[in-house]
Structure formats: structure tokens, C-alpha cells
Amino acid sequence: MCILTRLNQLSQSILAIFLALFVLSANARDYHYSDAHLHYVDFFQDTDGMNKLLKAMDKGKIDHVMISGVAVAKKWHEDEPQKPRYYAGDDAAVYWYSATDVIVLDAVKDLSEEQRKRFHPFLTGFNPVDKMADQHIERVLEMNPGFWQGIGEIFTRHDNLTALTTGDIPRANNEALDRVYDLAAKHDLPVMLHSNITSQRERKPLYLEELEEAVKKHPKTRFIWAHAGTSAEIHRHQKKLDFLLPEVKRLLKTYPNLYIDLSWTVLEPYLIDKDKKPDPKWIELVEEYPDRFLLGSDVVGKFDNLPSYLESFNPFLDALPKDVAHKVARDNFLAILPKAIKNQQE
Numbered sequence: 001m002c003i004l005t006r007l008n009q010l011s012q013s014i015l016a017i018f019l020a021l022f023v024l025s026a027n028a029r030d031y032h033y034s035d036a037h038l039h040y041v042d043f044f045q046d047t048d049g050m051n052k053l054l055k056a057m058d059k060g061k062i063d064h065v066m067i068s069g070v071a072v073a074k075k076w077h078e079d080e081p082q083k084p085r086y087y088a089g090d091d092a093a094v095y096w097y098s099a100t101d102v103i104v105l106d107a108v109k110d111l112s113e114e115q116r117k118r119f120h121p122f123l124t125g126f127n128p129v130d131k132m133a134d135q136h137i138e139r140v141l142e143m144n145p146g147f148w149q150g151i152g153e154i155f156t157r158h159d160n161l162t163a164l165t166t167g168d169i170p171r172a173n174n175e176a177l178d179r180v181y182d183l184a185a186k187h188d189l190p191v192m193l194h195s196n197i198t199s200q201r202e203r204k205p206l207y208l209e210e211l212e213e214a215v216k217k218h219p220k221t222r223f224i225w226a227h228a229g230t231s232a233e234i235h236r237h238q239k240k241l242d243f244l245l246p247e248v249k250r251l252l253k254t255y256p257n258l259y260i261d262l263s264w265t266v267l268e269p270y271l272i273d274k275d276k277k278p279d280p281k282w283i284e285l286v287e288e289y290p291d292r293f294l295l296g297s298d299v300v301g302k303f304d305n306l307p308s309y310l311e312s313f314n315p316f317l318d319a320l321p322k323d324v325a326h327k328v329a330r331d332n333f334l335a336i337l338p339k340a341i342k343n344q345q346e
Contacts, residue, residue: 033310034064034333037263037296043074043087047301050107060307068122069100095166098125122150128170134179152192157207159233173213185220188338197229200237215255230265240269252289263296271316278319290324294333
């Protein structure tokens with residue numbers, strides 16, 4: 001009898017475990033993603049190619065991507081015996097490279113009509129310190145009506161990349177970009193802007209005024225702030241910016257045309273810690289502004305790690321209300337696109 005009782009208890013325990021697993025499975029969130037920040041090429045304008053990108057998207061349940069080139073090309077200097085592997089690999093310059101948009105254009109236009117619906121090309125191949133940049137962009141838009149769905153990533157303050165770029169140093173609030181922002185508003189195009197919030201050394205928002213002036217001056221332009229102004233180089237020297245959260249909160253409250261790209265250096269150490277535990281203050285901020293945050297990978301021409309990178313946001317997403325999590329993971333990016341594109345998606 002004792003054996004039968006124990007068997008019965010064991011059976012009940014196993015049943016309870018299966019029921020618990022079933023409940024967990026039923027409640028598990030099946031995230032689909034939009035990658036709001038993806039570069040089809042790297043700083044040498046090389047790429048893994050569209051077939052590899054499509055396979056990575058399918059594997060990672062990535063329904064949509066913002067796809068752009070890289071606005072600058074790294075020079076292999078005559079005196080360097082080996083091709084550098086990254087723009088910071090040596091002291092050779094980078095230069096503005098308009099043909100990056102042609103590479104994206106050709107890759108997307110070769111797709112089937114159904115596949116093209118998943119790709120949202122952003123135009124980036126122009127010099128942001130040239131007051132003729134808006135005319136160049138206008139020409140490109142006219143050459144391919146309805147193709148380009150945004151502008152950027154525009155490089156302004158960007159660590160060592162700024163120092164290596166030939167010509168004048170771009171700022172988020174310079175006159176040439178004012179003209180680009182006006183053009184973006186005219187054509188209902190969002191603008192992705194890289195503008196570091198500070199330098200590698202200063203523990204204050206040294207450059208924030210440049211971004212804020214641009215956003216304030218152009219209320220009809222939708223700005224996506226790449227990485228919320230953070231970067232790997234800043235974190236290498238400063239680890240974590242204590243002023244980032246309050247500044248992002250203030251900006252979101254003040255400027256309804258500003259959106260935050262959570263790619264690259266925002267996930268850690270801000271959204272989650274090294275143990276993958278979400279930061280409750282960032283959770284609270286996203287809940288307060290559920291339509292203003294976008295996920296991105298910021299991969300540059302290599303797509304093997306694309307699925308795992310977006311999945312790495314899941315611990316943070318799981319801590320959000322379900323409807324907010326799905327907005328951040330996928331829908332907010334689609335909502336920021338031009339009205340004509342959103343109508344096509346519907």
C-alpha cells in the first residue's frame with residue numbers, strides 16, 4: 001500500500017510539473033521583431049548579401065528591417081601593408097560615399113514584391129556638412145519615387161570616426177542638416193541621427209545641446225536618436241552614464257517628435273545588467289512612453305548574429321506589459337514610417 005501511495009504521489013507531482021510547464025508555455029511571449037537599425041554594408045561597403053540576410057530574418061522572426069548603407073568608406077592607405085578590418089583599425093581616413101545607397105537600391109530592387117515589403121530603405125550617402133546635401137537627396141528621391149522611406153543613419157558626433165572623417169566635423173545642428181531636416185519633413189521621412197551625448201572623457205552631457213537644438217527647431221521632423229547618444233568608446237572610458245536616463249526622460253517629455261533607438265550600446269549596461277536583470281527605472285520610462293522606443297541591431301554587413309542579438313532584448317521585453325513589449329519589439333518602427341508606406345502595410 002505504501003508503494004502505491006508513493007507512486008500516486010509521484011504521478012501527481014509529475015502531472016503538476018507538466019501542468020506548470022504547459023502554463024508557462026501558454027504564457028510565453030512569441031516575439032516578432034522589426035530591426036530599426038541595420039546596415040547592409042560595412043565600412044568597406046562589403047556585405048554578406050541579401051540571401052544571408054533573409055535567412056537570418058526568417059530564423060529570428062524579424063518581420064521588417066530598416067536597411068541602409070554606411071555613409072562613409074574606410075580608406076586602405078598606400079602605406080598600410082594590410083587592409084584594416086574596421087574603421088578604427090588604423091589612422092587612415094574615411095570619406096563620404098554616396099554609392100552606398102546604390103548598393104542598397106540594387107539589393108532591394110532585386111527582391112520579389114512580397115520580399116520588398118519587409119525592407120524599409122533609409123538614404124544615407126551624403127555629406128552632412130554640405131549645404132547642397134538636400135538637393136542631392138531630392139534628386140535621389142525623384143529618381144526612385146516611393147523607394148526611400150527614411151534618411152540616415154547620419155553620422156555627426158561619433159567617437160574616433162569623427163576624427164578620421166575627411167573635411168569639416170558635422171554637428172546635429174549645423175546649417176546643412178537644417179536643410180536636410182526640412183526636406184525630411186516635406187517628404188514625411190523619419191531621420192536617424194547619430195549624435196553622441198558626450199565625449200569619452202566628460203561626465204556631463206557635453207554635446208546634448210546640438211541634438212536638442214535640431215529636434216526643437218524642426219518639430220515636424222521625426223527624429224530617431226541612434227543608441228540614445230551612447231557608444232562603445234564612451235563606455236570603454238566611463239562604463240555607464242548616470243545622467244543618460246534623466247536626460248532621455250526630459251527630452252521625451254519635451255519633444256514629441258523624438259524617438260529612441262535602443263540598439264548597440266543601450267541594452268547593456270542600461271536596460272539590463274550583466275545578470276540579464278532589467279532596470280526598473282528604464283522599464284518605468286518605456287511604460288510611460290510606450291510608442292517612442294525602437295529595437296535595432298546596428299549590424300554592419302554581417303548577419304550571422306542578427307537573430308541572437310534581437311533575442312537578447314527579451315529579458316527586458318518580458319518585464320514590460322505584453323502590449324508595450326510587442327510595440328517596442330516590432331510595431332513602433334512601422335508606426336514611424338511615412339504614411340504612404342504604413343497604408344501599404346495595412
